[in-house]
Amino acid sequence: MSGDKTSTVLDDLFGEAQAERETIVSVLVPVAVPTAYTYKVPAGAHVQPGTIVQVPLGSRQVLGCVWDGAPDAAINPKKLKSISRVYDKARPLLPDLRRFVEWVANWTLAAPGMVLRMVLRSEEALEDEPPLAAVRRIEGAAPDRMTPARAKVLDTLSDGMAWTRSGLAGAAGVSASVIDGLLAQGVLEPVLLPGTPPTPKPDPDFAHVDLTPAQAEVAASLRAAFERGNAVSLIDGVTGSGKTEVYFEAIAEALKRGRQALVLLPEIALTEQFLRRFEKRFGTFPAEWHSEITPKKRARTWRGVASGDVRVVIGARSALFLPFEDLGLIIVDEEHDAAFKQDDRVPYSARDMAVVRGHLSRFPVVLASATPSVESRVNAEQGRYARYVLPERASGAELPEIRAIDMRQEGPERGRWLAPELLKAIAQTFAEGSQSLLFLNRRGYAPLTLCRTCGHRFQCPHCSAWLVEHRFQGRLVCHHCGHFEKMPETCPTCSSTQSLVACGPGVERVAEEVQDLFPQARTLILSSDLPGGAERMKREMKLVEDGEADIVIGTQLVAKGHNFPKMKLVGVVDADLGLAHGDPRAAEKTFQLLAQVTGRAGRVTGGGRGFLQTYSPEHPVLKALLDQDRDAFYRMEIEARQAAGLPPFGRMAALILSGPDKAAAEGFARALVRAAPADRSVTVLGPAEAALAMVRGRHRYRLLLIAPRQFDLQGYLRHWLANGPRPTGALRLQVDIDPQHFL
DNA sequence: AGCACGCCGACT
């Protein structure tokens, strides 16, 4: 070509000009600073907004992301450092995700870099996956001696595929040393595989789906929501109504449209059964994402999500920050669950931020629950969410019949905890070969121990809560801070022996009573504090599922999602527990818990029965449960909150003010107090969770404000969001404020 | 003197 020489000269000139005028870019770094920092781009490196880089920061190297907007030209050029590495194998973070990071940072009052940190949670994912060491049969080669183990290996390899050493040993049912032997003999050869092949894509048409007319109608509405862009739907269905099947249809629709889908679950324990159901419906497993995933799998999923190889993710709240290539749907299952809230570091509600992410990227979000949160019901009633009700069980089984047992009149004798009527029902259920569940939200043997002689009560030395006796462990335990001590023989105050008495029941004590009265029944305690951890829990849940236990005594973990097909009877040992708490959400939490736990009865078979042992059968929360009238509960609760001056969206309006400057934080607090009318000033108080946060927190001065009805917190926040800058260095919004009104 | 610990500001 004739222009060869000229273009070379031009290139040189251009290169020189570039070298003289060094390029600088904004880089967001994972530290608590308010803005992106500025770095030089090394010659020859190519970066764009979204590119993931490594940069020097102080004395260390950190991950960062090239950010939007002009770099800060006011920074002293002598201070500027160079990007030390460009991760060109990793996909740049897309604009939608970057906007989401900024939105969450703005909302939670966290530094944007701290939110970015939640995105960059797998350093391994930024490199190409290292090749996998494997073995393959060498055509025609044979071992000197054929043994049964060797034959099994060669048989497994007969399809000509390469296997990993451990995978092959496992598949052939031999030890890995057999494979080493065959390698040494030159029958097998080592090969390198290019990482893991992508998992097969879920097939939206894999299974024949048989929906009830009610389910089909909701499924059709969810499919239609894709046409509306950013619609939020609330599936409000009784326990056993088949919400999962319905939202699976929304996932199928997302897949058919070539979009990715994300399912958020409140806790890891629920993923197991979800995976099985998903596989039945879509023919393959979704990718999993939560804190217990191994680094390798984590990296694979992160990369797969970014490249689009992974189509569906099921995960805990942190999955919300995965770098999806083209996310088209988020499902938030058990949307009422408090586990969606993160209280430390960046304090956010994954349910609310899911709605935000859907809004920013214009895709549908589905919230599902048998007991929706009050705020979601309000959002639905006020037209922000579409609400779909599934009032009946998909199996056709009728809902359990629920009865109150008035403990003032029909209670058990002294020192016993189960009323005669409940015992009779347990005996019947046992006789017909079905399961009973006794629910008591109290771990251990007894919540309080005292001395009969001198009245000494065992109290935690650190937090003034009663110490709970755990008889299996022979300990007194504080459920607040974890402090424990050995159960003493004598009273520490008056030294009397045989004088300590247990007051009130825990699950261990109820189990003792059950074993005493039904010695021939197989009883099982399900409580999170028993030794053996998650593995044991999984085993025992399976035992109950398979009908290997007759009477189960459990704490609140039995209320969550597990399917117990043989469970016919549920007895709530103390239905009043939780109603008396000072927590403004006590009624809601109790309603949800009791509705979920009684919903276990006869879920598959029908004919379930529930009993609530109570001293206050007239309490409106219990009445709503007894009457099977969920709407009555929500009506009552929304009215009660309005009367208490809580905001109409049903959530506590709270601000946590914190910062290094105590005077500034207090000054701002006083300004807030002045802004509220004189008759009901802003109350400055510290509920238990805020107090705990204060003790554990790194900030030195912190103040919790609950704004009463007169204070226009919403208006203030709206103004603040629109007009920046922050009133103090570190003002933190509590996770309980609903972002719906700001979208 | 030597160092553990907590506090505090800086980090581009």
Place this chain on the structure above:
DNA sequence: GTCGGCGTGCTC
């Protein structure tokens, strides 16, 4: 979030 500098107070 993490590091380094600095002051305090205690031990070898």
